[in-house]
Amino acid sequence: MEKVLEVSKTKRRTYDDSYHNYGFTCMIKSGIEVPQCVLCLKVLANDSMKPHQLKQDLRNKHAEHMDKSKPFFEAKERELKQAKLDSTGSFHIQAQAITEASYALFYHIARDKKPHTIGETLVKPCLLECTNIILEDPAAQNIADLSLSDSTGKSMIDDMSADTRRQVIEKIKSSPMFAIKLYESNDVASILQLIVFARYVHRETIKEEFLLCSPLTETTTAADVMNLVSDFFSKEHLD
Known part of the structure; x- marks a missing residue:
């Protein structure tokens, strides 16, 4: 009695133009589309062609380019x-x-x-x-x-x-301590902008740098200012 074996075919993923956002282009390898990093030229497998995996690879290998x-x-x-x-x-x-x-x-x-x-x-x-x-x-x-x-x-x-x-x-993260100064200023469209400067220690020298400029589009209470700065600190992992 002859036995018929069924071979399951793995689903092949196709490249999407949005993958440029994660630093990947497409190349053909053995007739199959595979993602290639445009920064280090590393080629991944076809099943890695998923947004979350490509983004994770960018974060792990090229964190300095995450905001590009x-x-x-x-x-x-x-x-x-x-x-x-x-x-x-x-x-x-x-x-x-x-x-x-x-x-x-x-x-x-x-x-x-x-x-x-x-x-x-x-x-x-x-x-x-x-x-x-x-x-x-x-x-x-x-x-x-x-x-x-x-x-x-x-x-x-x-x-x-x-x-x-x-x-x-x-x-700032490497500084033993830091402080912030806050200003409010109207721009040319009469929208109130919150401007934040940071003062910190770098190589035994006190530095002062511009840190943030963000509009206060609705109300301008102390709570609004506090929430805006707190959200920024949380996003950038500042303590």
């Missing part, structure tokens, strides 16, 4: 794809330098409190014209590849802001 936005990971994916085209890695290095240059430009724009829209409307045209006059075509092409759009500018400034706050919070 989707455009940041998409830029890393483009660098990865360019690197695959060239075994020498020259494309990868070039793309990385272009991304770094974009961040450097938006850092100066944000530091001088200029509207980030000038990156695309003023800074890039000036750079292109000067490069065309002074340098050769390849250099001009690199300038043309700079991503200085309005949306990119906002994303990069948000990334740098989140990274700066993370550094300040880590220094």
Whole structure:
């Protein structure tokens, strides 16, 4: 009597564009879609293609990038794809330098409190014209590849802001003690903003840094202020 064996097929998961939010792109391995980290290039199994698992992997391996936005990971994916085209890695290095240059430009724009829209409307045209006059075509092409759009500018400034706050919070946590100062100020839309500064000890020196700015949209009682600060402390695990 012949025995028929039934082989159960494991359900194969498919890649979703939202997985960019967790730092993963998709590659084909043995005809199957598998997630690949755009930061460390690690390839996971197909059954790991679940939002909570990818997010957990990002938290465990690259906690410093947890606050990064989707455009940041998409830029890393483009660098990865360019690197695959060239075994020498020259494309990868070039793309990385272009991304770094974009961040450097938006850092100066944000530091001088200029509207980030000038990156695309003023800074890039000036750079292109000067490069065309002074340098050769390849250099001009690199300038043309700079991503200085309005949306990119906002994303990069948000990334740098989140990274700066993370550094300040880590220094506060390592300080033996710290204190906060609170101010209230109306913005241009007449919305009351609560501004918090922190004073702490870092390398035997007292530092004072901006910590938080959040609107008080309804009432502005002491309880509202206390709740807002308490929620922030809880979210950032500050004691």
